[in-house]
Amino acid sequence: MKLHFAKLHGAGNDFVMIDDRDRSIDLSPDQVAFLCDRHFGIGADGVILVRPGETEGASAFMHYINADGTLAQMCGNGVRCTAKWAVDRGLVDSSASATVIDTLSGPKPIEFARDERGLMRAATVDMGAPILEPSQVPTVLAATGATEDGRSFVGDVTLKSPFGNFRFTCVSMGNPHAVAFIEDWEALYDAAFTDPGNKSLATLDVDKVGAFFEPHAAFPEKANIEFVSIEADHLAMRVYERGVAETLACGTGACAVGVAAFITGRSGRVNDVRLLGGTLHIEYAEDGRVRMTGPAAQVFEGDIEL
Numbered sequence: 001m002k003l004h005f006a007k008l009h010g011a012g013n014d015f016v017m018i019d020d021r022d023r024s025i026d027l028s029p030d031q032v033a034f035l036c037d038r039h040f041g042i043g044a045d046g047v048i049l050v051r052p053g054e055t056e057g058a059s060a061f062m063h064y065i066n067a068d069g070t071l072a073q074m075c076g077n078g079v080r081c082t083a084k085w086a087v088d089r090g091l092v093d094s095s096a097s098a099t100v101i102d103t104l105s106g107p108k109p110i111e112f113a114r115d116e117r118g119l120m121r122a123a124t125v126d127m128g129a130p131i132l133e134p135s136q137v138p139t140v141l142a143a144t145g146a147t148e149d150g151r152s153f154v155g156d157v158t159l160k161s162p163f164g165n166f167r168f169t170c171v172s173m174g175n176p177h178a179v180a181f182i183e184d185w186e187a188l189y190d191a192a193f194t195d196p197g198n199k200s201l202a203t204l205d206v207d208k209v210g211a212f213f214e215p216h217a218a219f220p221e222k223a224n225i226e227f228v229s230i231e232a233d234h235l236a237m238r239v240y241e242r243g244v245a246e247t248l249a250c251g252t253g254a255c256a257v258g259v260a261a262f263i264t265g266r267s268g269r270v271n272d273v274r275l276l277g278g279t280l281h282i283e284y285a286e287d288g289r290v291r292m293t294g295p296a297a298q299v300f301e302g303d304i305e306l
């Protein structure tokens, strides 16, 4: 079978995107892994099948599959890329500056501007309210705190590992995230770093440490694992994504980090989250909803034989 695809990315989190508006495409996990393979395939963190929108005003449905073939409920960078795919292909009225993209975790309203060629380059997504209730994140860890409006959450709970103790705050943005704020780098073991002589976020071995926590018994549906250092004017983050490995950026992860930083008293409601592939602007608004602003770019299109 010959497939036409487009390759897009949001802050370096990259996707093979396939037009599936006639719902004819059914990829096996092996086929997804092949498309995502950076040596033998196209190379990507995940595959997005763009299907018809289902709710009022939705221009498309994002069916997101991780590089290992597992389905995920939500992808923040992917939803901006899906909006760009829809806008640039004329699925959204040329005078419109907003659309809705449907996802497995519900419809996501998106606002965007167009460049002089009518193309979309960046967008703000209304990601909805974070889920904090432990059983719904889901995590088996017990709640340790409550928000100002009385919602209980798991905050700074210590989990041991061969790399040292990490303290996790758990947030779902439709998909599960465990956020570790690291304040004392020297307390982590040498094994946690690629360069133990210089312990920092830059030298943290995210693939090794993340692979330990992703399938941890504390997270019954596994979890995306974020490692964060609080800096003067931003939050620096690296991420090990469930079903992938370390990626250059994770949109839902950046939202989870913004929420976790606020509810644990480490930051205000508005943060720039700086990732390896770029910066995402995250606002955890007074209305309880999270708004994420970031880039979306198309790199190339092509055909591949499956």
Ligand SMILES: N[C@@H](CCC[C@H](N)C(=O)O)C(=O)O
Residues within 6 Å of the ligand: 013, 066, 071, 072, 073, 074, 075, 076, 077, 078, 175, 176, 224, 241, 242, 243, 244, 247, 249, 250, 251, 252, 253
């Ligand atoms: N990169 C994404 C998240 C993709 C799904 C995640 N790996 C999961 O399994 O939950 C993002 O930008 O949010």
